[in-house]
Amino acid sequence: MNNQNTTTSQVEEDEIDLMDIFFRILKVWPYILLSIFSALLIAFIYLKIAIPQYEVSSKFFIKEKESPFGLFAEAGMGLGQMGDAGLNNQMIILKSRPIAAAALSRVNFEVDYFQKGILATREVYKNTPITVEVDWNHPQLCNGDIQITWENEKSFSIKYLDDEYRQVFPGEEAYRKAEKPLSPERVFSFGEEVVLPGNKFMIELTGTQKSGEIIIRVRDRRSLIDHYTGDALSVAPMDKQATIVKLTLRVINQAKGKDYLNALQTVFLENELEEKNLTASNTIDFIDKQIVVLTDSLLYIENRLQDFRSTNAIYDMSNEGSVIFNQLSELEIELSKERFKRNYYGQLQRYLETGSYNQIVVPSGMGIEDPILNSLIMNLIELQAEKSVQLSRLRENAPPVRELNLQITDLNKSIQEVLKNVDSNAALIISDLESRISRIESSFSSLPQTEQNLIRIQREFTLNEGLYTYLLQKRAEAAITRASNLPSNKIIEDAEADLNPVSPKRLLTYLIAVILGFIFPVGFVFVKDFLNTKIEDPKELETRLKVPLIGIIGRNSSDDGMPVLNNPRSTVTEAFRSLRADLSYLSDNKDKSTLLFTSSISGEGKTFISINMASVFSLMGKKTVLIGLDLRKPKIAEDFGMINDLGMSTCLSTDMPWQKIVKPSGFENLDVILSGPIPPNPAELLLKDKFAKIMDEIKEAYDVVILDCPPVGLVSETKELFKFSDVNFYVFRQEYSQKGNIQILNNLVEKGGLKKVYGILNDVHVDTGYGYGYGYGYGYGYGNNSYGYHEEVQLPWWKRALKRK
Template sequence: MQQTNNIVRSQEADESLFQQLISKYLPYWPIFLIALIVGAGVAFAYISYATPIYEADATLIIKDEKKGNEDSKMMESLDQISSKKIVENEIEVIQSRKLMSDVINKLGLYAPIIEKAEIKTSSAYLTSPVSIRVQMPESITGTNEIKLNFDRNNNSVIINDSFKYPLNQIVVTPFGQMAFLENKNYQKSNKPTKQLYFSLINPKYLVPSFLSNLKAEASSKLSSIVNLSYRDEVPKRAEDILNQLIDSYKQLEINEKDILAKNTLAFVEDRLNIVSHDLDSIEKKVQQYKSARGAVDISTQGQLYLQNVSANDQKLSDVNTQLSVLQQVDKFVTSKENTSGIVPSTLGVSDPMLSQLMDKLYTSELEYEKLRKTVGENNPTLVAIRDQINKIKPNILQNIRSQEQSLMATKQNISATNGNYSSMLQGVPQKERQLLDISREQQIKSNIYSFLLQKREESELAYASTVSNNRVVDYAQASPSPVSPKVLLIYLFSILSFMGLCFAFVAIRESLSGKVLYRNEIESRTSIPIIGEVAFDKSKTPVVIETGKRSFVAEEFRKLRISLSFLGINSNHKKILVTSSISGEGKSFIAANLAVSLSLTGKKVVLVDLDLNNPTIAKILNVNQEDGITEYLTGHKDPEEIIKRVKAHENLFFISSGSLPENPTELLVNGKIKEIMDYLDNIFDVIIVDTSPIVLVTDAYILSELCDATLYVVRHKYTPKILIKRIDESAKINPINNPAIIFNGVKMRGFFKNNYGYGYDYVYGNRDKKNQKSIIKS
């Protein structure tokens, strides 16, 4: 049950807040309508003159084994020099300044051509019949808006109406060496030709702006697919930039592979030349030995020795080869100048751990060189890779030392074995033994030569098969419609901006007002109930209630008349005091019209003007003000002498204030006021007393004790809010009897000039700037 009550309260609070917002801003609907029209007009003007931006998209697949993208076995066998890649690193390379600068240079974007119209300037990438290429783009100092004309008859261009140059030739101009080429993207149009201009901009100043329009990101964390997009005012240029970027990225990878393969092949060729020279010398030595000594056949024991020693020598050769390779690797790792990225081959080394460490070192150094071109020296990723390289090198050196010790031990064992064979064959003739030595050396060199020939072929195959590991899924394609400006978003933003200004204007305008504008402002500042609201009456008639007359204000007084029962006004409790905070809130207007309204019901009503400081009831009723309550209080008149019938209103009687005394408050406390109130209580059905403002004088506190109810008048857009808050504070010290508030002079706010608003939380206001004075100011 409690939860249901909370839901109901929440709904009521939401409805109340919604009603407040609607009633607060709805009266200003013409301003919001104007803001809507202006906002839509501004958005339309912006869209009309804004340059549309198109977006081109392309897709790449990066070879990343960790994410499941591997080459075929055939490609793996041919490609011996490829390195592992990380998609995130490749994205940084794609977005590097070096690649974008290459794109700018190859497409000639450093020399943009524009066409000028009366209103705006647009790119002539597709409408210019010529394009411009500069011999040394890096030397451009910067020149803006050089006038360009194309002479179709002579197939030449004219610069600044002074210099004429032929097409497709390198010419010397006042702005440097350049060539004017036929624009391959030229699209002939039937529209009037506009004046062309071109500028020369150094590519390094263009790179940041071009990179800001480029976006490269992986399609997902587990995918090696990279989505590329570029935004430009010319869709064809956006496509060309993306396609050239892809080509430059692929060519960069191929160039790196070519350099590595070329250096590896050069290393193998050097070794082949050395071994070939040694082998040729040995063969000549064998020939000379056989010719000189006549050593042709060897014994069976010699053949067995040769076979065993040959096998041992082959092992010894392998050991020496491995030691040589290890020395090359040791020299490469310990050298501080190994920045070229060329890692010596570990062919012949049987330990797979060393190959893995060298591959890891090569991959790390290659990543380090790539990343160093795109980021600063202190980049965290670059520092991490450099630390990884520094950790790999000690492991490689430790592995080399371990293998060298093992190989040296193996070499000693083989040498010892060969020594045993030699001692066993001491009986072999010297000639045969010398021939065997020469043949053994020849066999060793021949095996090494065959091994190097095989590796040369492998290197040449790898060099010939250097292709990019990356694959293009989709080449660039521009969107058919512009992605910017977004029409709906701009209209929405513009309209909401102007509407927001209107909301802010109304809110600030009314928040700065210190006067009472809303009924809820009264209810939030005092606990005294509001029993009635009286709308502002534009007519200058002080009495708005007459027999047979129907009006909105008159109906409100009739409602107020009925509401008096809420305060307990009846035949036994009939005295009503009317007061306010300050002068001008309309208490006399309320008192007079309430009295007239009650008299129309047939009740005998007396209206007493006890405002002894500034009485106005007599003027409202158009009666004589002489001989009133002052004369009674001073003892100069009896009650019968001061009570006067109002001729215009049957059953209505009036007691004026009389002459204004010098000490009105002292007259009210002399005891006679209670006597006349009791006297009137016995004669009349209703007694209405109009007194002075309660904040200015204390008369109301004195009279409130003698009355059954107190009507406190608050006037819209007139009564200060701070005075409403003081009602309860003052009541703690000087309480007033049975109080109730009447919200008087309620005006419609904004542009609703001819209607009235009524109801709880309804917002009232007046934008009428004319200084119209009304009788209700009392």
């Protein structure tokens, strides 16, 4: 049962806290509306000023790698499926600097054009009123604004706008920063070459505007490449299981972004096709060099053969000679092929030694069907391509590049070992063929001398003709392969731009503005409350106090310290009447009561409350005495217009009876005992037995005794005065008393054993939005902007509604 009650209490307390927060926010609703309106206005201006950014995207299909020498696939050199690494490499190539440089060479981005608007400057692309042709053989000031102004169709002026530029020199990769140069004072003619210390270009008027102004910005190649290979461009696969990638470029001008992406994709395809044709081109070049030499030899031998036949009138060989000729021809053709292979091996060895991997001819292209050698050469070409990809974004000494160099070096050594073996085998075959040819040549010595000479010339002609035909066949195969090559990759979608900007987003900007407009005033209220060390909220005081908060007294705006006597219909007077009514439940003695009023520090209003509580009892017909016990800082005399010549200090320090120091207040049933002249030892006076005796006599003589005591937080004697009272009141003042003062009272109750003590909040004038209907006289002390003045307070409609609930 107890647990259930505790849970219910906690729920109610949580609900009250939520209501407190709601009312705390509701109280500042005009400021919230003003803040939201201001934030929306700022957002509107920002959206007008901010330069929108758009996304331009395209889709690109990356196919698995194929052998670059398709017609020689019988060698088994296919690279198979392209894994994740292959796809990643292709995406890296798409963002590489060489590809970006090639794409930028297709578009004219070296000069940006901007036109000033009412609130912002906008970029203009293609449809520009002027065109600028930059001479890159001259130093150029780049990446800074230059204003071009013309008043007619013939001349224009130049003005440098930025404080800092990038100085670019022809033929140099590095650049340096340059300060703002002096703008030329002279005017220039359209079509005239403008030569300045920092720039050299020519400007043509291409539009129809007879006068105008435009801002140009010269862009050097390095900064352009940095931009288009940086965060502006993203390349990502559209699906984990697919090799289709999406290229997304964030730009200010949509048409400019579309042109770049389309150029980038085209350059990538051309680069891929060029790489695929490289092997075939190397093969054709190698064969062409062999054919040039062979053609001269074949022509020479052909002429010799014709001359020999004409001179000797012999055209056909005998049957025996034909058999010998055919045998020798077959062996010599085979011998020539083996010598051709050795020639290729030698040239390949030189390429490996010099590192000229781009000039290597694939063995299968030369008719060499050695699977090990072909496989090693293909692997070498693939590693070299991988190294080119890595070098497009890394330095030579980067770990991935160093690893590839080690692999290439190891593969180079392996290929050279294989070359030694195949070259040795070819040498053995050549030796064997030469010995067989020698044996056959010895067998036709019995033939006539003329026929022998004819056979020798015919053999040489047939050998060169066969080799020539073989080379022509291989060259034709390589040429067909190069001509039939197509890019493996494919453009799926050309670049398209989103119609809505990605930055700034209008809806999101306005939403953020509304949120911030709400948060700032609300946050200010809560931060202000958090940093506020003064007591302001009655509910907070009630929650933190270990004793009941019995009364709340509104602000007394007049100079009159006795509103109960002088303004009996005021709301402050009504608050004291309410407090007097509550005392009937707090005091055990219904006929006589002694009430003590104190506070933590001076200025919290305990004297004001003491005077008016005494007054409210006197109006009730109770014989009341107000005793000023604050011997250090007396104030009662001033409020009653009395002279503080005699008082409690006089009585305690002399033999004067207390009856002599009682002064009439001028009001019925109300007497006053002042504190008297300030003594040197106030604490010792109040601790005398005489004071206790006097208090007993006063209690007998009066119905209500009001003790106005010194602040308990400043002096020690007040703690000794609690024993003379029936009910004790601890006064706090709104926006004056420190929150730490609450703990002083709590310590008196918990550690000092103080009984019958209650809290009073004085000078309530700040409407915190809380407390209506909680039963502490809140309605009496509260009003709109002037607490304690009006005889009747009209609450706002929403507060009246909540109070009825």
